[in-house]
Amino acid sequence: MTKLSVSKHETQHKLKSFQEYSQASFAWIISSVLSVILFINSYDFTSKTMKPYVLAASVIYAAFTLLQLIITAKIRRDILVHGHIKNSTRALGYIQILSILTGNVFIVTSACSLIKKDKPPEYTIAVYMLLTQLFVIAVSEINLFKPYVADTFPLAMLILLAIALFQFVTLLLVSKYVKRNNARPWLSIAAFPLIFTSLTGNVFALLLGLTLLTKIRNNGNPAAAKWEEVWERLTKNTTAMSGLFFIIFLFSISICSFFTFDYSVAIENNYGAILQSPSLAYPFGTDNFGRCLFSRIIFGARISLIVGFISTAIPVVIGGTLGAISGFYGRRTDNIIMRMLDILYAIPGILLAIAIIAAFGANTVNLILALSIGSIPTYARTMRANVLLVSTFEFVDAARAFGARNSSIIFKHIVPNSLAPMIIKSTLTIGGAVISTSSLSYLGLGVEPHIPEWGNILKLGSAYLESHSYLAIYPGLAIMALVLSFNFLGDGLRDALDPKMD
Amino acid sequence: MERTEASTKHGLINTISVAYNKMLLNPAYKYAVLLLGLPVNLVVLFFYFVQRTKDTYSSVRDEIKFELIASGYRDDLRAEIEEQSLRKHAFFGQEVKQEELKRQVDKITEAQFYKTLLERTNEKLKHSNQKRLTFAGTFTSLIKHPLFLIATFIPGLPMYILILLYGNSYLKYIFERLVMSMFVILGVAVLVFTILHLSPFHPAANILGETATQEQIAAFNKMHGLDQPYFVQLWNTLKGIATFDLGKSFSGSEVVTTTIASKFPITLTLTIISLVIAIIIALPIGIISATKPNSFFDYTFIFIALIGLSIPSFWQGLIFILNFSIKLQWLPATFNPQNWLSIIMPVVVLGTGLTAAVARMTRSSTLEVINEDYIMTAKAKGLSQRQVLLKHAVGNAIIPIITVIGLQFGGMLGGAAVTEKVFNISGIGSYIVDKQFIPDIPSIMGGVVYTAITISLVNVMIDILYAFFDPRIRSKMKQY
Numbered sequence: 018m019t020k021l022s023v024s025k026h027e028t029q030h031k032l033k034s035f036q037e038y039s040q041a042s043f044a045w046i047i048s049s050v051l052s053v054i055l056f057i058n059s060y061d062f063t064s065k066t067m068k069p070y071v072l073a074a075s076v077i078y079a080a081f082t083l084l085q086l087i088i089t090a091k092i093r094r095d096i097l098v099h100g101h102i103k104n105s106t107r108a109l110g111y112i113q114i115l116s117i118l119t120g121n122v123f124i125v126t127s128a129c130s131l132i133k134k135d136k137p138p139e140y141t142i143a144v145y146m147l148l149t150q151l152f153v154i155a156v157s158e159i160n161l162f163k164p165y166v167a168d169t170f171p172l173a174m175l176i177l178l179a180i181a182l183f184q185f186v187t188l189l190l191v192s193k194y195v196k197r198n199n200a201r202p203w204l205s206i207a208a209f210p211l212i213f214t215s216l217t218g219n220v221f222a223l224l225l226g227l228t229l230l231t232k233i234r235n236n237g238n239p240a241a242a243k244w245e246e247v248w249e250r251l252t253k254n255t256t257a258m259s260g261l262f263f264i265i266f267l268f269s270i271s272i273c274s275f276f277t278f279d280y281s282v283a284i285e286n287n288y289g290a291i292l293q294s295p296s297l298a299y300p301f302g303t304d305n306f307g308r309c310l311f312s313r314i315i316f317g318a319r320i321s322l323i324v325g326f327i328s329t330a331i332p333v334v335i336g337g338t339l340g341a342i343s344g345f346y347g348r349r350t351d352n353i354i355m356r357m358l359d360i361l362y363a364i365p366g367i368l369l370a371i372a373i374i375a376a377f378g379a380n381t382v383n384l385i386l387a388l389s390i391g392s393i394p395t396y397a398r399t400m401r402a403n404v405l406l407v408s409t410f411e412f413v414d415a416a417r418a419f420g421a422r423n424s425s426i427i428f429k430h431i432v433p434n435s436l437a438p439m440i441i442k443s444t445l446t447i448g449g450a451v452i453s454t455s456s457l458s459y460l461g462l463g464v465e466p467h468i469p470e471w472g473n474i475l476k477l478g479s480a481y482l483e484s485h486s487y488l489a490i491y492p493g494l495a496i497m498a499l500v501l502s503f504n505f506l507g508d509g510l511r512d513a514l515d516p517k518m519d
Numbered sequence: 520m521e522r523t524e525a526s527t528k529h530g531l532i533n534t535i536s537v538a539y540n541k542m543l544l545n546p547a548y549k550y551a552v553l554l555l556g557l558p559v560n561l562v563v564l565f566f567y568f569v570q571r572t573k574d575t576y577s578s579v580r581d582e583i584k585f586e587l588i589a590s591g592y593r594d595d596l597r598a599e600i601e602e603q604s605l606r607k608h609a610f611f612g613q614e615v616k617q618e619e620l621k622r623q624v625d626k627i628t629e630a631q632f633y634k635t636l637l638e639r640t641n642e643k644l645k646h647s648n649q650k651r652l653t654f655a656g657t658f659t660s661l662i663k664h665p666l667f668l669i670a671t672f673i674p675g676l677p678m679y680i681l682i683l684l685y686g687n688s689y690l691k692y693i694f695e696r697l698v699m700s701m702f703v704i705l706g707v708a709v710l711v712f713t714i715l716h717l718s719p720f721h722p723a724a725n726i727l728g729e730t731a732t733q734e735q736i737a738a739f740n741k742m743h744g745l746d747q748p749y750f751v752q753l754w755n756t757l758k759g760i761a762t763f764d765l766g767k768s769f770s771g772s773e774v775v776t777t778t779i780a781s782k783f784p785i786t787l788t789l790t791i792i793s794l795v796i797a798i799i800i801a802l803p804i805g806i807i808s809a810t811k812p813n814s815f816f817d818y819t820f821i822f823i824a825l826i827g828l829s830i831p832s833f834w835q836g837l838i839f840i841l842n843f844s845i846k847l848q849w850l851p852a853t854f855n856p857q858n859w860l861s862i863i864m865p866v867v868v869l870g871t872g873l874t875a876a877v878a879r880m881t882r883s884s885t886l887e888v889i890n891e892d893y894i895m896t897a898k899a900k901g902l903s904q905r906q907v908l909l910k911h912a913v914g915n916a917i918i919p920i921i922t923v924i925g926l927q928f929g930g931m932l933g934g935a936a937v938t939e940k941v942f943n944i945s946g947i948g949s950y951i952v953d954k955q956f957i958p959d960i961p962s963i964m965g966g967v968v969y970t971a972i973t974i975s976l977v978n979v980m981i982d983i984l985y986a987f988f989d990p991r992i993r994s995k996m997k998q999y
Contacts, residue, residue: 365933
């Protein structure tokens with residue numbers, strides 16, 4: 018009995034030390050869920066017929082899932098029997114990369130991680146960078162089925178393709194010449210254009226460029242390892258990276274949509290195409306004014322991301338400053354600030370937002386202000402607790418003994434060392450802000466009704482719940498996916514920044 | 520028998536004098552005690568002045584001061600401090616003007632000298648078995664006479680009640696929390712009123728329509744007191760909140776507090792049922808998941824909980840209506856008080872976020888506790904897994920969970936607005952949302968403030984609950 022449990026523990030420990038195994042199992046589980054969902058959707062319950070295209074897609078997904086399952090089993094056996102993953106198993110990853118044609122990002126990332134034995138964080142970031150670019154191109158490509166496209170569409174697509182090609186080359190270079198603790202200096206020639214390509218909203222390119230540059234600058238210098246470690250832990254975490262991938266993908270597509278999408282399809286009424294079911298020209302169908310739901314959701318991402326980010330950034334700055342001041346000075350200052358914030362804290366965020374919007378009117382600026390004010394106290398409390406903790410450390414005493422001024426102690430020593438929990442908290446609450454935005458819009462208190470925002474789209478769609486339910490389902494799925502991504506990323510960041518929890 | 524009576528009496532007097540002494544040191548309590556027991560304190564003050572004429576303290580102090588100056592102590596101290604300051608400035612490479620330096624040195628010397636003086640004086644008084652006469656000391660000596668206590672019992676009753684509250688650490692804690700939440704509620708009322716007062720909209724124009732004449736608008740403003748200055752309106756509103764009389768609403772002229780009172784129960788019922796169900800589901804799942812970290816069950820559960828956190832409640836409501844009401848026709852789509860089946864969907868929708876949050880918190884706080892040394896000890900003692908979990912782990916992990924529940928309760932009362940709109944429930948949330956388009960200021964004001972009051976009271980109760988669950992907090996309460 019004891020021996021059994023020990024060996025079970027040992028097995029788990031062995032398997033856990035190989036990230037390929039956990040990534041492969043995650044990939045097959047998610048991919049099988051996706052196959053099942055596709056399969057259920059391929060059957061039309063009302064007319065009792067099969068939809069051939071969806072069925073084909075589900076079969077292809079199932080095939081890749083099966084292969085992934087076999088690979089996972091092989092990895093498990095390799096680890097338990099040989100203590101390492103055999104090259105023949107790793108080679109199977111190349112087949113799985115083909116699943117990029119089906120858009121299954123989980124299997125692709127797992128395969129990319131499988132084919133390379135020694136993976137510096139830069140490699141993983143590069144893979145995600147290329148994937149983001151390809152997804153943006155693929156989603157923009159759907160516009161080709163529309164009766165007409167934006168004037169800038171051909172040129173924009175050409176540029177996007179060129180960037181994708183360049184990023185593919187960089188990926189190859191990175192996988193060959195970047196090692197765990199050093200990088201070839203000449204790679205900085207590639208890093209600068211990479212940072213430039215992040216103008217398309219592909220933040221992974223920016224991240225890769227910056228990490229490459231810092232790595233080249235610190236070649237072989239062990240002192241700069243802190244952020245390196247955080248990146249390493251974060252890139253090993255599949256769920257966190259998937260969340261980050263979806264957020265950056267949405268960000269990138271909302272920037273690229275300025276050139277590749279036609280805004281008029283999303284806002285102008287087209288009475289020739291009212292309430293059409295999903296088709297190639299209108300992937301998610303059209304609403305009661307004949308507007309393309311797919312384009313509306315793409316444009317809605319812009320609003321959701323902007324409102325989410327700004328209404329988190331404002332309270333982070335204000336609440337963080339107030340919390341730092343009250344934690345550092347203590348006594349009376351602390352008492353006054355925190356008691357004031359207690360008043361704000363006693364009103365539920367959404368009710369405060371409703372009151373503010375009732376007083377000043379429903380528009381995007383007021384919405385952002387209303388959401389920001391409500392969440393100042395939580396950030397102030399988080400920051401205050403951190404500052405109280407950090408103030409007791411020796412380096413603060415040392416700085417004081419050297420005669421540093423209070424302001425320089427706060428901003429140079431205390432704030433940088435208490436930022437980690439603020440980063441985690443803000444990532445987790447951006448999701449909450451996205452939900453609040455769409456909830457208020459749904460109630461008619463948020464973004465102006467003529468702007469395609471996810472809550473507004475849903476409000477329209479809820480009227481057609483019985484007959485055209487897809488109008489309410491797709492925008493809701495978009496909200497949920499974005500919020501889920503922020504939550505995954507937040508959880509991953511917490512594990513990466515605060516490793517003692519694991 | 521007689522003896523115990525005497526000792527309890529003595530104990531009571533002792534408690535009073537100790538608490539009185541302590542309270543005078545605390546600035547907030549000092550004023551409260553002095554004001555509440557004004558007649559008694561005047562008597563004490565009289566005795567204090569009488570006795571002070573006989574006090575030797577100041578004469579002793581003057582004597583010692585003279586001695587110290589004569590012995591050259593002050594000059595030595597000054598020289599020493601001057602040297603220290605010079606060295607300090609030299610070390611930091613600072614340039615300080617002669618006058619500035621002199622000023623600094625004088626200041627430090629004065630402070631040091633005064634400190635030494637006080638010390639010596641107290642030492643000398645202690646030697647000769649005397650004490651400095653203080654106001655609190657006079658009270659202490661007076662209260663030892665039972666006659667004084669009896670004579671001052673009636674005029675000083677408020678003060679004695681306050682003193683007894685202060686003497687008992689639990690009562691003091693509860694009392695302080697209540698006073699604090701009174702201030703918070705006051706602040707909430709002022710804040711919400713100010714926000715609505717700053718509104719650039721004119722409800723009169725909205726309600727009376729565009730054809731309203733100047734006189735009609737003026738009459739409307741006069742009827743609802745909108746023509747009065749800010750502070751008068753604020754005072755009336757605060758009074759109205761305290762006496763449950765906020766007047767009539769702008770549109771429909773219904774009595775605001777009666778309407779709110781009729782809409783509050785359904786929201787509260789909905790919230791409490793969701794809360795109870797959420798706790799019943801979330802606690803066991805969180806604990807089980809923490810006992811099997813990184814297992815398949817654990818991962819599945821984390822994933823489901825994250826989805827529960829990420830799902831917008833109004834969309835969840837719509838999907839439920841689509842599936843259970845339209846397609847399957849199991850449950851009614853809108854709420855109806857006569858049909859208990861119709862409350863199932865709103866309860867589930869409202870409780871989803873809370874269930875996810877509580878389950879995640881339970882998992883992480885149990886995980887944190889489960890690796891502590893005392894759990895190891897309990898296991899080593901031979902306790903079964905079940906006993907270890909229930910007796911040692913859960914009790915210690917429950918505090919952050921209660922905090923989350925308290926926080927989420929507020930969020931739920933606010934979030935109920937959305938759920939109520941989706942399921943067409945006429946609760947307080949949908950009432951506020953309906954009224955904000957006008958904007959009907961008394962109704963919004965009442966709705967928001969009374970919700971905030973409920974939340975504050977719940978949080979006070981939770982703070983008191985802590986004391987029952989956590990012996991650490993109990994002992995901390997006794998110390999301060």
